């Protein structure tokens with residue numbers, strides 16, 4: 001069975017630990033050691049307070065569910081320790097230089113980096129953008145101000161521009177924009193809205209290209225323990241882990 005180490009024992013880390021299928025969690029690390037220890041008691045895995053010791057433990061794959069800055073800080077080290085990597089905080093790869101460096105190291109070391117679909121649907125066929133023209137790619141994200149850690153009394157536009165800028169300002173809320181960018185191989189226009197009248201994390205994706213047109217609207221339930229993060233994101237990573245050891249691959 002695939003063995004994993006969880007880097008980040010917050011909302012997603014806890015959901016993975018309680019619901020994982022087809023993998024064994026053996027090691028845990030969090031910048032707040034008490035979180036790793038608490039989760040360790042729950043899933044009978046070893047909690048580490050030191051990243052070097054965590055990465056030196058014997059397991060196959062690191063699942064990052066921490067933060068964009070954690071993914072940037074630890075990705076190369078994970079690969080150097082001979083482990084594959086699942087990155088939830090995909091906004092880390094908005095930095096092109098960093099993305100290329102990590103990809104180059106992974107190729108040289110024979111390691112793989114997996115990016116889950118996270119809080120959206122549609123990443124699979126959006127990858128056709130790498131071989132065929134996509135003329136428009138827009139993400140319109142709307143969340144309750146609570147999910148954005150702010151207050152407002154009416155719908156307001158917080159950001160309009162490119163994904164690689166948006167993620168710098170909203171690293172806890174717009175990782176999906178960078179996932180879209182990586183899948184399509186082109187820039188994504190992003191609008192981020194706060195709306196006190198919505199109780200979902202809503203992602204509207206508009207795609208136009210040689211294939212035709214598609215519009216996808218995902219109305220996600222926020223996770224109970226972290227309203228910034230949609231519950232779908234945690235389900236997506238659990239599914240990715242389950243699929244890793246299955247012989248048949250479904251979806252592009």
Ligand SMILES: NC(=O)C1=CN([C@@H]2O[C@H](COP(=O)(O)OP(=O)(O)OC[C@H]3O[C@@H](n4cnc5c(N)ncnc54)[C@H](O)[C@@H]3O)[C@@H](O)[C@H]2O)C=CC1
Nearest residue numbers: 008010011012031065066067070089118119172175229233
């Ligand atoms: N790709 C996608 O579609 C989505 C990605 N995300 C991202 O997934 C990540 C995890 O989300 P949640 O579990 O809801 O967040 P959370 O805030 O509930 O948990 C994150 C945990 O990671 C720990 N952490 C943060 N920085 C760290 C560091 N440098 N070193 C060690 N531990 C660190 C925190 O102490 C916390 O326990 C976030 O970056 C979030 O933005 C969330 C939703 C969708």
Ligand SMILES: O=C([O-])CC(=O)C(=O)O
Nearest residue numbers: 119173174175176229230
């Ligand atoms: O969970 C969501 O709805 C999206 C999210 O926070 C992100 O992309 O960072």
